[in-house]
Amino acid sequence: MPLENIRHIVLVLSGKGGVGKSSITTQLALALSLQGKSVGVLDIDLTGPSIPRFFGIEESRVKQAPGGWIPVEVHAEQTLPLTQHAIANANGSTHEKEQEQGQGTHVGALSCMSLGFILPNRGDAVIWRGPKKTAMVRQFLTDVLWPELDFLLVDTPPGTSDEHISLLETLLKTTAGTSQLAGAVVVTTPQAIAISDVKKELNFCAKTGVRVLGVVENMAGFVCPNCSECCNVFSKGGGEVMATEFHVPFLGSVPIDPAFVMLIEEGVRPRYPKGTVAGGKALVEREEGVESKEGLLVDKYRECSLAPVFEGFVGRLVADVEGRTRV
Amino acid sequence: MAPSLEEPVQIDLNAPLKAAPKLVAPEPEHCPGPESEQAGVADNCAGCPNQKICASAPKGPDPDIPVITERLASVRHKILVLSGKGGVGKSTFSTMLSHAFASNPNLTVGLMDTDICGPSIPKMMGVEEETIHVSAEGWEPVWVSENLGVMSVQFMLPGRDDAVIWRGAKKNGLIKKFLMEVRWGEMDMLIVDTPPGTSDEHLSVNSFLKSSGVDGAVLVSTPQEVSLLDVRKEIDFCRKAKIPILGIVENMSGFVCPGCKHESQIFRASTGGAKRLAADEKIPFLGAVPLDPRIGMACDFGESFLDAYPESPACKAIRHVVRRVAEEIGMQGDVLEGDE
Numbered sequence: 001m002p003l004e005n006i007r008h009i010v011l012v013l014s015g016k017g018g019v020g021k022s023s024i025t026t027q028l029a030l031a032l033s034l035q036g037k038s039v040g041v042l043d044i045d046l047t048g049p050s051i052p053r054f055f056g057i058e059e060s061r062v063k064q065a066p067g068g069w070i071p072v073e074v075h076a077e078q079t080l081p082l083t084q085h086a087i088a089n090a091n092g093s094t095h096e097k098e099q100e101q102g103q104g105t106h107v108g109a110l111s112c113m114s115l116g117f118i119l120p121n122r123g124d125a126v127i128w129r130g131p132k133k134t135a136m137v138r139q140f141l142t143d144v145l146w147p148e149l150d151f152l153l154v155d156t157p158p159g160t161s162d163e164h165i166s167l168l169e170t171l172l173k174t175t176a177g178t179s180q181l182a183g184a185v186v187v188t189t190p191q192a193i194a195i196s197d198v199k200k201e202l203n204f205c206a207k208t209g210v211r212v213l214g215v216v217e218n219m220a221g222f223v224c225p226n227c228s229e230c231c232n233v234f235s236k237g238g239g240e241v242m243a244t245e246f247h248v249p250f251l252g253s254v255p256i257d258p259a260f261v262m263l264i265e266e267g268v269r270p271r272y273p274k275g276t277v278a279g280g281k282a283l284v285e286r287e288e289g290v291e292s293k294e295g296l297l298v299d300k301y302r303e304c305s306l307a308p309v310f311e312g313f314v315g316r317l318v319a320d321v322e323g324r325t326r327v
Numbered sequence: 328m329a330p331s332l333e334e335p336v337q338i339d340l341n342a343p344l345k346a347a348p349k350l351v352a353p354e355p356e357h358c359p360g361p362e363s364e365q366a367g368v369a370d371n372c373a374g375c376p377n378q379k380i381c382a383s384a385p386k387g388p389d390p391d392i393p394v395i396t397e398r399l400a401s402v403r404h405k406i407l408v409l410s411g412k413g414g415v416g417k418s419t420f421s422t423m424l425s426h427a428f429a430s431n432p433n434l435t436v437g438l439m440d441t442d443i444c445g446p447s448i449p450k451m452m453g454v455e456e457e458t459i460h461v462s463a464e465g466w467e468p469v470w471v472s473e474n475l476g477v478m479s480v481q482f483m484l485p486g487r488d489d490a491v492i493w494r495g496a497k498k499n500g501l502i503k504k505f506l507m508e509v510r511w512g513e514m515d516m517l518i519v520d521t522p523p524g525t526s527d528e529h530l531s532v533n534s535f536l537k538s539s540g541v542d543g544a545v546l547v548s549t550p551q552e553v554s555l556l557d558v559r560k561e562i563d564f565c566r567k568a569k570i571p572i573l574g575i576v577e578n579m580s581g582f583v584c585p586g587c588k589h590e591s592q593i594f595r596a597s598t599g600g601a602k603r604l605a606a607d608e609k610i611p612f613l614g615a616v617p618l619d620p621r622i623g624m625a626c627d628f629g630e631s632f633l634d635a636y637p638e639s640p641a642c643k644a645i646r647h648v649v650r651r652v653a654e655e656i657g658m659q660g661d662v663l664e665g666d667e
Binding site for chain 1: 353354358411412413414415418443444445447450451487488489490491492494495496498522523524525526527529530549551552553554556557558560561562563565567568581584585586587589591592593594595597598618620623624627628642
């Protein structure tokens with residue numbers, strides 16, 4: 001079985017486009033990796049693959065090996081030194097903190113597979129009808145030589161069409177009888193327009209028997225970097241209401257963080273205005289004129305204000321998924 | 328009674344570009360398409376269980392295309408709204424484009440939603456609860472105002488939250504049905520909203536509308552490179568499919584904090600945004616529309632943002648874009664009511 005190296009498969013779905021499926025997938029992957037899990041990301045958005053861009057590996061190409069494709073590695077399993085910031089924060093120097101300092105953070109390996117790694121030119125359109133897309137999705141599921149993985153995250157295109165049908169048909173067939181297919185994380189934005197499309201996706205999950213692990217509300221609020229007033233650009237609270245209505249868990253809201261966009265777009269280490277606090281932790285201050293682009297994406301992501309938010313999501317997901325497997 | 332999509336399907340939606348022959352096996356990966364000219368005779372067909380069936384199926388142009396052409400002969404301008412990326416505001420822009428044109432009482436405007444899996448147009452137009460009326464002459468679009476008609480798959484769904492889990496061929500059948508059956512009548516403008524991507528829906532809309540003549544496509548993008556990357560693919564698609572590009576609109580560019588009036592770039596244009604892309608690709612740049620939370624709210628409530636906040640900067644930007652679109656398709660005179 002091609003997916004036998006993988007312990008849990010988690011789908012990232014949304015009925016609406018542009019709500020941040022790829023962004024959420026990326027952050028879930030980074031957060032899982034920061035917890036020491038080995039993670040794979042499979043991008044089955046064939047006509048608009050964004051995963052290569054998100055991980056900053058657009059230039060990479062997939063390697064052929066006997067028996068299949070080798071996914072592109074983002075980083076190997078390693079131990080990251082503690083951030084300057086964490087050391088500064090730990091001036092209380094409790095026993096626990098000292099231990100942490102000694103060890104650093106252990107991160108799991110992270111690798112990706114996307115059609116973007118196969119296309120000769122990044123501007124090329126992939127103009128395919130259904131049967132061809134079906135074949136490609138199947139090939140992605142059967143012919144990729146994943147290393148030993150704790151989690152495989154599958155990033156999907158918007159909608160409930162060919163890619164989704166093929167993905168689930170193949171997954172349900174190959175993982176029948178096992179608990180490999182853990183379920184789906186459904187992404188939405190707070191406006192009613194997005195919610196109405198995402199409800200269709202929840203119904204899709206219900207019809208196909210995929211368990212919804214939780215709903216994430218993305219782009220909930222934007223904190224003005226000038227006056228630190230939070231503004232609900234796309235209204236608020238819709239995701240939670242929807243989750244309650246459909247009796248699925250609500251994982252939480254993710255605000256818009258321009259520093260995260262900067263991190264992805266330009267690789268700049270996230271920095272915040274003085275005194276910004278997220279999740280009870282003070283964030284790294286911005287020094288005028290200093291922009292650092294050094295380091296691994298996962299290392300830089302640790303300093304992003306969204307990292308603690310996703311740490312929470314991932315904690316719940318892992319507990320849920322692993323709890324179920326043991327039973 | 329309105330046609331319903333509840334199983335069993337009452338209308339024959341399985342007919343793709345033209346009545347496909349009944350196949351004994353699923354279409355293989357490199358299938359030229361059972362309805363294509365090479366069906367059954369192409370190199371890829373060797374060994375396919377369907378080969379005989381496909382080879383003996385009637386060949387030639389789709390007999391339904393003249394029907395579509397005739398239906399749409401009375402529609403003067405046809406505009407596609409495209410984007411490779413989802414959630415950049417295609418539907419929002421389509422509704423605003425149609426509201427803006429319809430604000431001129433002398434124009435009749437139609438808006439067709441070809442996003443089958445996630446139709447947003449009915450909600451944005453405030454006609455979510457409507458259903459289609461069928462008359463002897465065809466399906467009647469839902470009229471939002473006297474000169475603004477809307478058609479969407481949502482009107483045919485029994486439940487508002489039902490998922491439409493369809494493969495491509497079936498979706499093509501429905502789009503064709505839309506084009507053949509809907510009685511648009513005498514119209515100045517038909518705006519076609521599309522789903523994200525470059526796949527079945529886009530190919531179908533293009534092939535069905537080719538002979539009736541499309542004025543061109545308006546591409547919508549947001550400023551970040553992640554989105555422009557997909558729009559670049561869409562430009563490539565338009566070139567390959569020979570759809571003229573009217574221009575590109577940058578949506579959600581810049582956000583003005585309602586508290587302190589500080590403008591921030593939520594979606595940073597690190598690579599120069601849509602303007603740079605337009606210059607690189609030598610296509611017209613139609614304008615930039617700032618992000619305004621009230622646009623989203625107006626859409627949620629199915630109201631026209633342009634009527635509700637005519638003085639806002641976003642509204643002015645949209646009107647500028649609409650005027651540029653009108654220019655590009657060669658409409659004469661004052662198109663928008665209340666133009667200075």
